[in-house]
Amino acid sequence: MRDLLTLVAKDLRLQAKTGELLAxxxxxxxxxxxxxxLASAPVHGNMREGIHVIASTLWVALAFAGVxxxxxxxxxxxRDDCLKSLRLAGVSPSILYLAKTTTNAILLAGIQFLTxxxxxxxxxxxxxxxxxxxAFVLFLGIAGFSAVGTVMAAISTRAGGRESLLSILILxxxxxVLLGGIEATKTLLAEGxxxxxxxxxxxxxxxxxxxxxxxxxxxxxxxxxxx
Amino acid sequence: MAxxxxxxxxxxxxxxxxxxxxxxxxxxxxxxxxxxxxNGSGKTTLAHILALLLRPTRGHVSFEGRAVxxxxxxxxxxxxxxxxxxxxxxxxxxxxxxxxxxxxxRVADVASRSKELLERFGLWRFRxxxxxxxxxxxxQRLILARALLHxxxxxxxxxPFTGLDTPGERLLLETLDLERRAGKAIFLIxxxxxxxxxxxxxxxxxxxxxxxxxxxxxxxxxxxxxAMYRDALQEAGCATA
Numbered sequence: 001m002r003d004l005l006t007l008v009a010k011d012l013r014l015q016a017k018t019g020e021l022l023a024x025x026x027x028x029x030x031x032x033x034x035x036x037x038l039a040s041a042p043v044h045g046n047m048r049e050g051i052h053v054i055a056s057t058l059w060v061a062l063a064f065a066g067v068x069x070x071x072x073x074x075x076x077x078x079r080d081d082c083l084k085s086l087r088l089a090g091v092s093p094s095i096l097y098l099a100k101t102t103t104n105a106i107l108l109a110g111i112q113f114l115t116x117x118x119x120x121x122x123x124x125x126x127x128x129x130x131x132x133x134x135a136f137v138l139f140l141g142i143a144g145f146s147a148v149g150t151v152m153a154a155i156s157t158r159a160g161g162r163e164s165l166l167s168i169l170i171l172x173x174x175x176x177v178l179l180g181g182i183e184a185t186k187t188l189l190a191e192g193x194x195x196x197x198x199x200x201x202x203x204x205x206x207x208x209x210x211x212x213x214x215x216x217x218x219x220x221x222x223x224x225x226x227x
Numbered sequence: 228m229a230x231x232x233x234x235x236x237x238x239x240x241x242x243x244x245x246x247x248x249x250x251x252x253x254x255x256x257x258x259x260x261x262x263x264x265x266n267g268s269g270k271t272t273l274a275h276i277l278a279l280l281l282r283p284t285r286g287h288v289s290f291e292g293r294a295v296x297x298x299x300x301x302x303x304x305x306x307x308x309x310x311x312x313x314x315x316x317x318x319x320x321x322x323x324x325x326x327x328x329x330x331x332x333r334v335a336d337v338a339s340r341s342k343e344l345l346e347r348f349g350l351w352r353f354r355x356x357x358x359x360x361x362x363x364x365x366x367q368r369l370i371l372a373r374a375l376l377h378x379x380x381x382x383x384x385x386x387p388f389t390g391l392d393t394p395g396e397r398l399l400l401e402t403l404d405l406e407r408r409a410g411k412a413i414f415l416i417x418x419x420x421x422x423x424x425x426x427x428x429x430x431x432x433x434x435x436x437x438x439x440x441x442x443x444x445x446x447x448x449x450x451x452x453x454a455m456y457r458d459a460l461q462e463a464g465c466a467t468a
Contacts (some may be wrong), residue, residue, distance in 0.1 A: 085314035
């Protein structure tokens with residue numbers, strides 16, 4: 001636990017110092033939100049269409065930020081051989097994985113905190129009463145993105161493919177997160193709560209997928225970073 | 228008493244091509260083993276195997292008489308490693324780097340230990356500067372400080388003189404001597420026969436993936452060692468300078 005906190009604190013401190021990652025993923029996300037919101041402005045009169053637009057805007061922004069963020073968070077350790085120093089310091093691969101996933105999740109949550117309000121500026125129908133529930137859905141999505149993204153980024157940077165390879169690798173594994181997240185968000189925006197069994201199913205899918213992926217990835221991460 | 232680290236018949240293949248074969252080596256406390264060899268002879272691969280960063284394809288490595296466990300994290304904490312790459316966060320200052328690694332290594336008083344090492348390596352006045360602006364020699368000094376931070380029992384140096392100026396070289400030679408006298412086991416990779424002779428108690432010549440010669444520096448002079456090195460390279464079919 002001590003190593004986990006030390007690693008996360010180091011990553012956040014590095015990000016705060018350089019601002020490199022935060023700036024790039026924030027701009028990406030903001031651009032996505034603005035473009036999709038502005039492009040879909042004429043259909044906002046239609047409540048149903050509006051829900052689809054908001055749900056897709058939120059999740060496309062999260063997907064962009066997730067792919068870029070995961071790569072950079074792992075790349076910090078590959079650059080200048082810092083990963084070797086961490087291995088020599090006795091950091092266990094599973095702790096390293098959880099630390100990288102946590103850092104990624106914190107950064108994504110920060111980006112969502114800034115971009116979600118912008119999404120709602122373009123929508124008149126949504127009330128702020130759903131924000132806590134929406135935050136819960138996004139939290140599950142962020143956890144899933146970070147868990148999958150960290151593993152895929154480790155594979156991708158090891159192969160030298162960086163973001164191009166990551167985009168190909170990550171998509172199939174993110175399907176459950178994207179499906180669950182988008183469907184749960186749409187239901188929430190339409191009904192204001194998770195009332196029907198359909199939305200409960202998607203939420204359960206997100207929770208189970210996150211837990212299973214975190215557990216399995218913690219065990220196999222060793223094979224991705226050990227030579 | 229068992230050596231601190233023992234390698235028996237160690238070999239490594241990459242893509243089924245052997246880069247190291249049949250290496251026997253014992254690293255004992257208070258001794259410095261030099262490894263001389265040309266580029267591509269397998270020196271760095273051997274250093275990575277001894278640092279428990281790379282699993283050998285053949286042979287065994289034991290630490291304090293016990294086989295290295297499948298998860299070698301705990302044993303690795305007793306090793307200090309200086310390699311070609313910095314292994315430091317370049318946006319952090321020397322103090323921030325040492326504080327971070329000190330916490331991972333469970334160094335009791337990391338602040339005073341960092342100060343001691345930064346003063347020893349002439350970096351104290353640059354303690355708040357980002358490592359990114361450092362010259363190669365200054366970075367190398369910080370790498371040395373990081374490797375010694377947790378007072379490891381085994382020190383592995385892969386070409387540690389790279390980038391150092393004359394005072395830096397002298398400082399490193401003094402450090403090697405000081406650490407050996409303090410009871411550390413030291414493994415030193417170098418191209419330079421004179422440095423190997425000055426810093427080591429014994430050594431091997433590695434060429435074309437195999438150990439070609441063994442020597443003790445108190446038994447031969449530097450000229451004899453140079454001749455031995457040249458012969459070993461010729462015998463292995465390596466070009467000599």
